[in-house]
Amino acid sequence: MTSAAPSPLSDADLGTGLLIRRFEEELLRLYADGHITGTTHTCLGQEYIPVALAPLLTGDFVFSNHRGHGHYLAHCTDPDGLLAELLGREGGVCHGRGGSQHLRRERFLSTGVQGESLPAAVGVGLHLNRTGQDAIVVTYIGDGTWGEGALYEALNMAQLWRVPLLVVVEHNRIAQSTPTTEQLAGTIGGRVAGFGITFSESDSLDLNEVRAAAAPHIERVRANRQPHVLVQHTVRLGPHSKGDDSRPADEIRRLRHLDWLQRYAAAYPAQFSAADTQARQQVAEISAAALARPLASGGVA
Template identity: 55%
Template sequence: MTLTDQAPPGTAVAPLGDTDLTSLLMIRHFEWKLLDLFAEGKLNGTTHTCLGQEYIPVSLNPLLSAGDFVFSNHRGHGHYLARFADPAGLLAEITGREGAVCGGVGGSQHIFRDSYLSTGIQGESLPVAAGAALHFKRAGLPHIAVVYIGDGTWGEGSVYEALNIARLWELPLLVVVENNGISQTTPGSVNMAGTVAGRARAFDVDHHRVTGNDVRGIRDELAPLLDRVRGQHRPLVVEFDTVRLGPHSKGDDTRPEQVIESARARDWYGALREEDPERFDRHDQEQRELIARVAADVLARPLVAGESA
């Protein structure tokens, strides 16, 4: 079944609350800071920023309970920060410093904390999430399993095995697809036949497409749908039509400038600023300073055992 698209952007009435605005800006400044630190040669390994996609976990977070299990992916900083508001723990993890959320062994892509787990292996988490959802159902717990995947991850067979079982066994599974139209350097138009909606439909799994980036509208739209996942154990695919503002990882953006420009034109950052520039700038500055302080503090900490600068 295909559910109706959400209301067009711009229909929300109430101003965005401080918590949401702070969360969005904290994630944005965290990601900007990471790219700066890479440019300064202060980070090892790789990282994938969620620039442009921050509004997705910020919209979803209040709809989730602490017992719901969130499975994230390689582009997961926003998923983690929206849930835990812990930039210091994440940055310490990425830089292998004391206070790291996973002792510095997980890095950017492999984070475990409470009911939150991320993996850099595409498609790996969906069957595991289905298993968690099965446990919730069997144990009579009111929780759901939430898994974030990209559009390119629909190239993995495990996605289909998990959707099949989730529908057949009626599992409380929410698949959040961050469809930014590109997988590393390959546009979706050359690697996906059909659509995400059509693929969900093939398994009789509900699908809902979100086209706007207004946190308030998205949340209102999704709340009843998530209630159905939770209460009636109807698996659901929510596909966000979103934008990746930055490169796949760091320097690997092969998109034509025009494509990047049109992604920038859809960014929530400018649109939200226009609503109330004075308030936005105040929060923006606060989060920029907060992340600068966090980075200075974390980078001054000793490395955890076994790490090298």
């Protein structure tokens, strides 16, 4: 991954990236204090990906996964509804029934079942084509999800039926505790080529670069009604879920040097510090407000 200094970000992009980071740090605290039941996975280190892509995908359908809070916050900008959901409180986006992994709001849907989003996304894309809509479907998956058979059936149909599907692979080189090198034969690009699907990859940690690289592929998916697989190499800074990081300490230390937000803070300290103060304050307010809400009574979203 590049060691070049990051390019300057708009206050809006930096603010969203920091909101996601501070939101998830708060989530881990709330979990440790017993406020959250079930499980939760954070996207610490990967926040810049949905922040980069969200403005290119307004009005499109977004399918997310078990590590989906950053996707939701970037695409739906609803931190209050998300935190209330995660705490099982009134005002939660799914009335406290979906929790961390099963969120639905307008054109956003997440699932904790690896690979499950792909067949559903192909169905939505087919519907968009048949009804003459301009929108496309995006699905975020991890590199570990290339072990799921449903993914291949979905890719086959997506290409055969010319479905406007963008598959974004957040490639953090690990699936729970299994390094990708121990579970993936060949390459993702090679597999995608077998279906005749176009493929691109980037290992940039620079949000603006990620956006600029993705834009023409998204435009092509939209205009030509065809699938595309975009692999974004990235770093998972946190554990898989909460306390379960099986990687050696020196590997984790090495990855921390690749934290896009730390690199940005070093390059633009004044802008970072102002945005960070704001994000921390916003998260503190959201957290206090969510904790003050009554537990959800379980209505159907």
